[in-house]
Amino acid sequence: QVQLVESGGGLVQAGGSLRLSCAASGPTFRNYVMGWFRQAPGKEREFVAAINWSGSRTYYSDSVKGRFTISRDNAKNTVYLQMNSLKPEDTAVYYCAAKSSVKGSDYYTVDEYTYWGQGTQVTVSS
Secondary structure: OOOEEEEOOEEEEOOOOEEEEEEEOOOOHHHEEEEEEEEOOOOOOEEEEEEOOOOOOEEEOOOOOOOEEEEEEOOOOEEEEEEOOOOHHHOEEEEEEEEEHHHOOOOOOHHHOOEEOOOEEEEEEO
16 A cells, blocks of 8 residues: 655746655555646646656656656655646646556556545646
């Protein structure tokens, strides 16, 4: 069982930056692929970014590529999402998620992830 707790959300002006953190419980954090997803009001939850167990490979949606950076610190059981050049359309609840590294190489699909955090609100004003 993995428990995930996000933090770092808030209100920021367009063009600003935020860094989200996701702290994971349990000694096997390095066994999991970690992902960030987001859900805006009235929309489906969508993939934002993912990182493999070692941090050597990262994956991004086209909408955030070049602006967001995912990273992880396995010693601290934490994954981060650095968000720069934020836009109003980035406004959403951001969720951290985990899936076993042996589960396959689909990093993009919501249903592939087993564990989810409670979410943190990010609001970007224009």
